[in-house]
Amino acid sequence: MDIDVLAHGIVAGSLYALVAVSFNILYRPTNVFNFAQGELVMLGAMIFASLTSLAGMPWLVAFAATLITVGCIGLIEERIAVAPILARSQTGTGWVITTLATSLIISNFVGRFWGPDPILVKPPALLSMESLDILSSRISSYEIALILVTLVLVLIVERIYRTLKGKAVMAVAEDREAALLRGIDPGSLGRWSFFLGAAFAAMTGILASPVLYASTSLGPDLLLKGFAAAAVGSIGNNRGALIAGYVIGVTEAVGASLLSPGYQEAVIFIVVLAVLLLKPEGLFGSPNARTV
Amino acid sequence: MSRAVIPIAMQLAALAAALALPAFVGANSYALFVATQLGIYIIAAIGLNLLAGYAGQVSLGHAAFVAIGAYSVALLTVDHHWPFWAAAVVGMVLAAGLGVLAALPAFRLSTWYFAFITLAFALVFEKMIVEWRWLTKGFAGVVSVPPPSAFGYEFGPRPLYYxxxxxxxxxxxxxRNVVHSRFGRAFVAVRDVEPAALAVGASPQRTKLVAFVISAALAGVAGAFFAVQKTVVTPDDFTADFSIFFLLTVVLGGLGTLWGPIIGALVFFLIPELLAGLQSWRMLIYGGMLLGLMLFAPHGLYGALRQAWRRMAPANPGANAAASEAREHPPIAGLALDITGLRKQFGGVQALDAVDLSVPAGSCCAIVGPNGSGKTTLLNLxxxxxxxxxxxxxxxxxEALGSGAQKIAARGVGRTFQTPRLIADLTALDNVMLGAYTRERAGLLATALRLPSARAETRRLRQEALGFLQFVGVADRADVEAGEIPHGQQRLIEIARAMMGGARLILLDEPAAxxxxxxxxxxxRLIMRICGLGATIVIVEHHLDLVANVASHVTVLDRGVxxxxxxxxxVFNDERVMRAYMGDRALKAGVPA
Structure with a gap:
């Protein structure tokens, strides 16, 4: 196998893993799997691209502004499209449709506002997209940094879950009412998780934009591949998501080089189906007991 | 399930209008074209509604199943000169078959997996249509699909419309027949209260599968007609937008209502004409509508109509109650329960540690113990x-170990839950009839066609269910939706549901709470009467007076042993029990039992 294919699979896989982690952040306390997550990633990339490339804002300022803006949009989504539905019923039909509706609204609004042309985003200072030719692979310094940053981010997120606040999140995911009785407010955790999950999605979009460009087509693509990484790596398991992200990224790259690029999605789809058929809870999870 | 909101007269009028339409418009008119298309969309929407509205499985890729039907017909009739009808059957079978293959893993998992997988399936399928140029002719699509014909007569626009x-x-x-049958009740149970579906022996996986097969097959049929009506089939016809369009149609008309898809499609066909100037905002408007409807009108236009109707003409419950008469219940051959060495650990907590419990057939045994002692865990195991x-x-x-809940239920084990798990959207009577799920013999086909055998069975079970409602003393609530019934009566209905399932061993989880x-x-009195019929009863209860009166045997659990x-x-005079269960104070004051 070409080492270049492998390297690009890992780069793409890192991005999928980040999307999967952003799904997990949102999912853990709310048990909601946000169908607008892909569009939040896209929105992050678009806002950041506009602020840096078009408005000429410094990298860090634009970074912070984007995270806060998209985080707030996630919060608005939770308030309007998720919380009222969850208050009525916890079963899935409702929020699947409302978060999907949110994704339609965001993607079409962005499409109207920014237009279909992709925006080029430069990597931050000291890094570039020029190929480095290490080990006969055409990987750039930015892509290497992206792989490392992903690793660090996943470790940080895992660390946070081990703190008291993190345990509270897990408690709510396990049993909403029991957590409530112990003085944890599921409502506030839900709001925070949407804010943070959306901000994390925006960060993923920013990190992705030098590699993939900022465009409206980012959303649906990353939504499905992020889902694939989250499902294969077991929902809620961030390390699992990281490894599954690599698996998906490499499979996709290999599939595309062996067959044709048109088969990318089909190959991933079959991998996901096969994993879910054999291990419904994903590769790194244990089956949960249902409580009655 | 729901009171007749659109009376028979209006249904017939709608049908008459549909049949009379071609008499007023030309055979090649735009109006007839649109009306034909409307019919095709309604067929697919009826299927999607069964799946998303009744069974609660939202398909975000319905366009792909329509595409499978359309491509099957287009390719088989154009390239292989098959007759339309045979090709349509192939399209239907392929849509259902490929759909099941893709969705199979999702049925074991939460609802949203299914939504994601159908979304991905549609996306992959769209790509594959383009990729497999040798088969599908790529972007150019399949052109000049011939119209259907029968007995040498080729269908023009009017016969096609009819x-x-x-x-x-x-x-x-x-x-409609399926929705009003045990399958329909199981759909709603799986959608709203999965534990209840398991308790009556309905497998959630199989139930979802049945709904999906019907739904995908209908989409395939719609696709078959789509191909002959448009005569050209291209990948652009089946984009993600098309799937969203179907979903919106159903949500607009009313998820989980029979007339919803029809009303939704009708209204939807008027909207584009009104919004012609806003074409480029279309998907934004779709998104806004989906969100707004789910928030403010979860049962769509039909639901709003129904609410208005109910306000004008309040229902008269009790129609069923009068029809039934008191009957003697045949004796029940109780099943013995024998538990030995049962262990269960949750994380670091040993919930049950080597628990033995022996309940002879036909006896009433109680399990008591402080909160967290493992009583409910024992029932769940x-x-x-x-x-x-x-x-x-x-x-x-x-040996029941390792069998799933629905298998154990089918063997004659009925149960109730700590908080009553009735299906709020179904009437009390339907909830009790749901109990008979595993006893009903009529298959899907007999049910859908309402064969005489299936009708006779339904009639018989209906009487039986009314009998059980009367047995537990809430026959007057038969036609009330369970969500509107007071808590205490819900508990009784749950017991009736367990008995309706032919339960010979009944597990009651804190029935007195x-x-x-x-x-x-x-x-x-009810528990004593059920016991008197011969059923075995295991009751988990805090109310010791009740336990002392009904149980012949008591097991006390404390911290899993x-x-x-x-x-x-x-047992109630045992010093250790009093200390563990009632505290030291009870030792001095004496025991109520």
Whole structure:
């Protein structure tokens, strides 16, 4: 196998893993799997691209502004499209449709506002997209940094879950009412998780934009591949998501080089189906007991 | 399920209008073209509604199943000169088959997996249509699909329209029959209260699968007609937007209502004409509509109509109550329950540690103990909701360990839950009839076609269910939706549901919790009557007076181990039991039992 294919699979896989982690952040306390997550990633990339490339804002300022803006949009989504539905019923039909509706609204609004042309985003200072030719692979310094940053981010997120606040999140995911009785407010955790999950999605979009460009087509693509990484790596398991992200990224790259690029999605789809058929809870999870 | 909101006269008028339309418009007119298309969309929407509205599985890729039907017909008739009808059957079977293949893993998982997988399936399928140029002719698509013909007569626009109207009516009636049958009750149970579906022996996986097969097959049929109506089939016809369009149609008309898809499609066909100037904002408007409808009108236009109707003409419950007469219930051959060495650990907590419990057939045994002592865990293990770490659970003489909850239920184990798990959207009577799920013999086909055997069975079970409602004393609530029934009566209905399932071993999880004094007395009498019929009863309860009166044997659990077991009078006077269960103060004050 070409080492270049492998390297690009890992780069793409890192991005999928980040999307999967952003799904997990949102999912853990709310048990909601946000169908607008892909569009939040896209929105992050678009806002950041506009602020840096078009408005000429410094990298860090634009970074912070984007995270806060998209985080707030996630919060608005939770308030309007998720919380009222969850208050009525916890079963899935409702929020699947409302978060999907949110994704339609965001993607079409962005499409109207920014237009279909992709925006080029430069990597931050000291890094570039020029190929480095290490080990006969055409990987750039930015892509290497992206792989490392992903690793660090996943470790940080895992660390946070081990703190008291993190345990509270897990408690709510396990049993909403029991957590409530112990003085944890599921409502506030839900709001925070949407804010943070959306901000994390925006960060993923920013990190992705030098590699993939900022465009409206980012959303649906990353939504499905992020889902694939989250499902294969077991929902809620961030390390699992990281490894599954690599698996998906490499499979996709290999599939595309062996067959044709048109088969990318089909190959991933079959991998996901096969994993879910054999291990419904994903590769790194244990089956949960249902409580009655 | 729902009171007749659109009376028969209006239904017939709608049908008459549909049939009369071609008389007023030209054979090649735009109006007839649109009406034909409307019929095709309604067929697919009826299927999607069964899936998303009744069974609660939202398909975000319905366009792909329509595409499979359309491409099957286009390719088989154009390239291989098959007759339309044979090609349509192939399209239907392929849509259902490929769909099931893709969605199979999703049925075991949460609802949203299904939504994601159908979304991905549609996306992959769209790509593959383009990729497999040798088969599908790529972007150019398949052109000049011939119209259907029969007996050497080629269908023009008018016969085609009539055919589609006929298929739509048939689809509507078949789906209505299924919805009003045990399958329909199981759909709603799986959608709203999965534990209840398991308790009556309905497999959630199989139930979702049935809904999906019907839904995908209808989409395939719609696709078959789509191909002959448009005569050109291209990948652009089946984009993600098309799937969203179907979903919106159903949500707009009313998810989980029979007329929803029809109303939704009708309204939807008027909207584009009104919004012609806003074409480029279309998807934004779709998104806004989906969000707004789900928030403010979850049952769509039909739901709003129904609400208005109810306000004008309040229902008259009790119609069913009068029809039934008191009957003697035949004796029940109770099943013995034998538990030995049962262990269950949750994380670091040993919930049950080597618990033995022996309940002879036909006896009433109680399990008591402080909160967190493992009583409900024991019930959940015995009824298959949890898998134990070690031990044996024998029901009758059969080892039940490792069988799923719905299998154990089918063997004659009925149960109730700590908080009543009734299906709020179904009437009390339907909830009780749901109990008979595994006893009903009529298959899907017999049900959909309403064969005489299926009708006779339904009639018989209806009478039986009314009998059980009367047995537990809430026959006057038969036609009330369970969500509107007071808590105490919900508990009784849950017991009726368990009995309706032919339960020979009944597990009651804190049946007295939240009951008033008079309800408590009724419950006590009821339990004694059920026991008198011969059924075995295991009751988990905090209310010791009740336990002392009904149970012949008591087992006390404390922190996962059996503290004492024996006759109620002996056990309640055991010093260790009093200390563990009632605290030291009770030792000095004496015991109520």
């Amino acid at each position: 055919t589609i109207v006929a298929v739509t009516v048939v689809a509507f009636i078949l789906v 015995a009824s298959g909701y949890y898998v134990p770490d070690a031990g044996s659970v024998k029901i009758g003489d059969v 939240g009951l008033s004094m008079s309800e408590l007395e009724r419950l006590e 059996v503290l004492a077991a024996g006759k109620p009078s002996a």
